[in-house]
Structure formats: structure tokens, C-alpha cells
Amino acid sequence: MVDPSRASASGPAHDPPEPAPPVPLRRNRNYLILLTGQTISEFGSAVSTVALPLLVLVLTGSAIQAGFVAFANMAARFLFGIVAGALVDRWNRHRIMLVCEGGRAAAMGTLATALLLGNPPLTLIIVAVVVEGAFAALFAPSEEAAMPSVVPPEQLPNAMAAMAGRAYLGVTVGPAAGGFLFQLKHTVPFLVDAISYAFSFFLLFFLRLPRRVVAAARPKEILGEIGAGLRWVLGEPRIRVSFLSAVALNLVFNALLFTVILVASERKVPASEIGIMTAMLGVGGLAGAFLAPQxxxxxxxxxxxxxxxxxxxxxxxxxxxxxxxxxxxxxxxxMAFPTPAATTSIQAAQLLLTPDGLRGRLSGATQLSGGVSGALGPLTAGFLVNLTSDGMAFLICAGALLLISLSVTFSPSLRSLPDLAKDAAGGEVPRERDPAAV
Known part of the structure; x- marks a missing residue:
């Protein structure tokens, strides 16, 4: 029998020690590797993104063909996004990221080499952007699904906001550099993009993720795994409605952004100024990402x-x-200023609602929805600019946004989405459902 007086003098022996506070994000090695590598990679992507439609316009003189090249990239993201989530949940996420960055470096390097040798055919440009889009579709869910194992739940919203900020940092500096470099020499923007992917590939060698135990699955079972992920997404009303809202908003915003670039080009705005114009979008998004935690x-x-x-x-x-x-x-x-707070708060809630074994498919579905809007947006812009006046193209986009705004304002499912990051900080993380039960 324990002497109560001795127990009180030495402290209650049965009380567990208080858990150590989580490592701050600024000292989280794995998180910093992902943040740094992808910041450089996003910069390279932004450089080539603004240069790509300008290149096609120079080579073909057709806004529709410029829109079709962007459509091909986003269509590849959409098609590969269908299976990406299931593959991410099945395979080693670290290796997937390495292969994707290496493949993207090779695709952009090939395009840069072809430009050095002369004017490449439109087919080669399409092949390069399709390869880039396919690997992008596989990389994104790998990184996003790994995030909850890299940072604790209470830090996830801030981590996601910083990751969104890196994209806007690339968009802020990249387009201005892309317009200037394209005006200097058409090859340089795509060479810079290839080098940025190669740098990210190098950093990823130093990433360390917790070992995951994944049940063996035969190749023919991948359709069933995709179906399980879709049933999870479609069976959870809060996730489903947030996906539909994201698809609609991204579709109109992509169409609007590409319309702005095409209209500016048709009005003889210099390529360097178009780069600065697009960079201003990044400035707004970067400021929004900085203030997103508040x-x-x-x-x-x-x-x-x-x-x-x-x-x-x-x-x-x-x-x-x-x-x-x-x-x-x-x-x-x-417009870009409020975007990071909205997107990252929704993404954090979705990730914390979802079991780890389904997070790749959740992120894959997110990328899939982005692929739909990203593919149709530029193509829609190409037709709007060619078939209507500039003012009418902008007003059509405004009317579509009005319908979306009314829909999200009165959506009961969206309003019921909980702030799970705050619940996690208070120790109230919801219990994960068994993926096998989905």
C-alpha cells in the first residue's frame, strides 16, 4: 500500500508527463525542405506559364491555339488526377515526388532545347506541357497527403497558408521575369523552369517521411481504390459541396485570368508589362497568404x-x-488577396476530416477538380475573346461569379463545415473512419 504522505511529497507518480510542445514550423526540417524546394519550383512554373501563351501566339498568331495548349496541360492534370490519389495512397510518397520533379525537369528541358534549335512544331509543345501536367497531377497529392505527417494538426492551417504563399511568391516574381526573359530570348523562360525543377529534385533527396504500412494491392484493384476515394468524397456532404464550389470558382477565375492575358496581348501591351501585370496578382495573393492566419x-x-x-x-x-x-x-x-485564407482553411478542414489512407485520394480529387476548371478556363477564354467583345467577355465572367456567390452564400452544407484546425488544437480531433468501411 502506498503512503499518501510520501506520494504527495514526491508528486503523483501515476500522472503522465505533459507532452512536449510541437517544433515551430521555422525549425521543422522536413517542412522547410518542401517549402523551399517548391517555392523555387513554383517560380520556374510561373516563368514558363506567362511565356507559354506568348510563345504560341508568336508561332501561330492564334488565340484559340494558345488556349488549346493551356487546355492540353490542364487536361493532362485532369486525366492523371483520376488515378493520382489512389497511386499516392498505394506507393511511397517520397519516391513519387522525386520521379515527378525529375520528369518535369526533363519535359521543360526538352522544350528549351527544341527552341534553341529553331521553331518547334506545335505538337512538341503540346507533348511537353502534357508531360509536365501529368507529373504535376501526381506530385501535388503526394505532397499534400504527406503534410499531416510533417506538421501537427494545430499547425496545419498555418503550414498550408505558407505553402499557398510560396505559389504566390512565384507568381509575384515569376511572371515579371518570364515576360522580360521571353522578350530577351524565347528559350530562356523554359530553361529557367527546367532548372527550378532540377533544384527541387535535389532538395527532395534530404526529405524524411514516416514509414507507412500500405496493404499490398493488385494493379486491377486500382479502380476499386479510386471508387472508395470517390465514395468518401461524395459521401461527405461538407467535402462534396466545398469541391463543387472550388471547381466553379477556379473555372471562372482561370477563364478570367487567361482572358486578361489575351486581351492585353491583342491591345499590343508589351510582354514585359504583361509579366508585371500577372505578377501583381501574385503580390495580392502573397499579401493574403501572409495575413491568412489572422x-x-x-x-x-x-x-x-x-x-x-x-x-x-x-x-x-x-x-x-x-x-x-x-x-x-x-x-x-x-481578387487574389482573399484567396489563400479561403482555400487553405477549407483544405485543412478536409485533410483533418479524412483518414491517412484516403488522404492521397482526397488530394487527388482536389487536383481533379482543379484540372477540370484549369482545362476549361483557358479554352473558354480563347472562345470568349474570339467570339465576343472584350467588355462582353468580362461581363460574362462577372455574371457567372454572381451565380456562384449566391450559391455559396445560401449553402447549408458549406455553412456547417467545422473549424477542425481549432478543434485539433483543443484536443478534439475527430476520430478517423476506417477506410475499409468507406
């Missing part, structure tokens, strides 16, 4: 989405009146 601490996820939709709706008609170039850039920057 917004997330004061607003629930559905509120951030509603705010994003209405801000874009009210700002789009201004594009009819402002001058092409810098005026376009200011409007797009204002």
Missing part, C-alpha cells in the same frame, strides 16, 4: 469562401473600364 483565427471556413466569391464578383466588372496592363493587374491583385 483571417483564419477570426473567420470560419465558409465565411472566407463567401467573402472570396463576392469580392471577385464585385471587382470583375471593373475590368471593362480600367486600362489594359497595370489596370488589369490591380484588379486581379485585389
Amino acid at each position: 483571417f483564419q483565427s477570426r473567420m470560419r471556413p465558409h465565411t472566407t469562401v463567401i467573402a472570396l466569391a463576392w469580392i471577385c464578383t464585385l471587382l470583375t466588372p471593373l475590368l471593362v473600364f480600367v486600362p489594359a496592363g497595370i489596370g488589369f493587374g490591380l484588379v486581379m491583385a485585389a
Whole structure:
């Protein structure tokens, strides 16, 4: 029998020690590897993204063909995104990321080499962007599914906001550099993109992820695994409605962004100014990513989405009146400002709702929805610019955004989406469902 007086003097022996506080993100080695490598990679992507439609316009003089090349890249992301999530849940996520960055470096390096040798055929450009899009579709769910094992749940919203910020940092500097480098020599933007992928590939060798136990599966079972992931996404109303909202918003925003680039080009805005114009969008998004943690601490996820939709709706008609170039850039920057808080708060809630064995398929479905909107957006813009006036193209986009804003405002499922990151910080993380039961 234990003497109570001795127990009280030495402290309760049965009390477990308090858990150590989590390592801050700024000292989290694996997180910093992902953040740094992909920041450089996003910069390279932004450089080539603004240069690609300009290249096709120079070679063909056709806005529709420029839109089709962007459509091919996004269509590849969509098609490979169908199976990407299941593969990510089945394979080693670290190795997937290495292969993807190496493949993207090879694709952009091939395009740069072809440009050095002369004017490449449109077919080669399409093949290069399809390969890049396919590996991008596989990389994104690998990285996103790995994030909950790299950072603790209470840090996940801030980590996701910083990861969104890296994309906007690339968009801020990349397009201006892309327009300048394209004007200098058409080859250089694509060479820079290839080098950025190679740098990320090198950094990923030093990444360490926890070992995952994955049940063996035969190749023919992949369709069943995809179906299980889709049943999870479609069976959870809060995830389903957030996906549909994201598809609609991304579709219109991609169409609007590509319309802005095409209209600016047709109005003879110099390529360097188009790069600065697109970079201004990155400035707005980067500022929004920096302030996203403050917004997330004061607003629930559905509120951030509603705010994003209405801000874009009210700002789009201004594009009819402002001058092409810098005026376009200011409007797009204002639209980009609320985007990081909305997207990252929704992504964090979705990841914490989902078991680890399904997170790859969840992220794959997210990329799939982005692929749909990303593929159709530029193609839609190409037809809008060719078949209507510039002002009418902008007003059509504004009308679509109005319908989306009304939908998300009155959606009960979106309003019921909980702030799971705050619940996780308070020790109330929801229990994961068994993936086999999905």
C-alpha cells in the first residue's frame, strides 16, 4: 500500500508527463525542405506559364491555339488526377515526388532545347506541357497527403497558408521575369523552369517521411481504390459541396485570368508589362497568404469562401473600364488577396476530416477538380475573346461569379463545415473512419 504522505511529497507518480510542445514550423526540417524546394519550383512554373501563351501566339498568331495548349496541360492534370490519389495512397510518397520533379525537369528541358534549335512544331509543345501536367497531377497529392505527417494538426492551417504563399511568391516574381526573359530570348523562360525543377529534385533527396504500412494491392484493384476515394468524397456532404464550389470558382477565375492575358496581348501591351501585370496578382495573393492566419483565427471556413466569391464578383466588372496592363493587374491583385485564407482553411478542414489512407485520394480529387476548371478556363477564354467583345467577355465572367456567390452564400452544407484546425488544437480531433468501411 502506498503512503499518501510520501506520494504527495514526491508528486503523483501515476500522472503522465505533459507532452512536449510541437517544433515551430521555422525549425521543422522536413517542412522547410518542401517549402523551399517548391517555392523555387513554383517560380520556374510561373516563368514558363506567362511565356507559354506568348510563345504560341508568336508561332501561330492564334488565340484559340494558345488556349488549346493551356487546355492540353490542364487536361493532362485532369486525366492523371483520376488515378493520382489512389497511386499516392498505394506507393511511397517520397519516391513519387522525386520521379515527378525529375520528369518535369526533363519535359521543360526538352522544350528549351527544341527552341534553341529553331521553331518547334506545335505538337512538341503540346507533348511537353502534357508531360509536365501529368507529373504535376501526381506530385501535388503526394505532397499534400504527406503534410499531416510533417506538421501537427494545430499547425496545419498555418503550414498550408505558407505553402499557398510560396505559389504566390512565384507568381509575384515569376511572371515579371518570364515576360522580360521571353522578350530577351524565347528559350530562356523554359530553361529557367527546367532548372527550378532540377533544384527541387535535389532538395527532395534530404526529405524524411514516416514509414507507412500500405496493404499490398493488385494493379486491377486500382479502380476499386479510386471508387472508395470517390465514395468518401461524395459521401461527405461538407467535402462534396466545398469541391463543387472550388471547381466553379477556379473555372471562372482561370477563364478570367487567361482572358486578361489575351486581351492585353491583342491591345499590343508589351510582354514585359504583361509579366508585371500577372505578377501583381501574385503580390495580392502573397499579401493574403501572409495575413491568412489572422483571417483564419477570426473567420470560419465558409465565411472566407463567401467573402472570396463576392469580392471577385464585385471587382470583375471593373475590368471593362480600367486600362489594359497595370489596370488589369490591380484588379486581379485585389481578387487574389482573399484567396489563400479561403482555400487553405477549407483544405485543412478536409485533410483533418479524412483518414491517412484516403488522404492521397482526397488530394487527388482536389487536383481533379482543379484540372477540370484549369482545362476549361483557358479554352473558354480563347472562345470568349474570339467570339465576343472584350467588355462582353468580362461581363460574362462577372455574371457567372454572381451565380456562384449566391450559391455559396445560401449553402447549408458549406455553412456547417467545422473549424477542425481549432478543434485539433483543443484536443478534439475527430476520430478517423476506417477506410475499409468507406
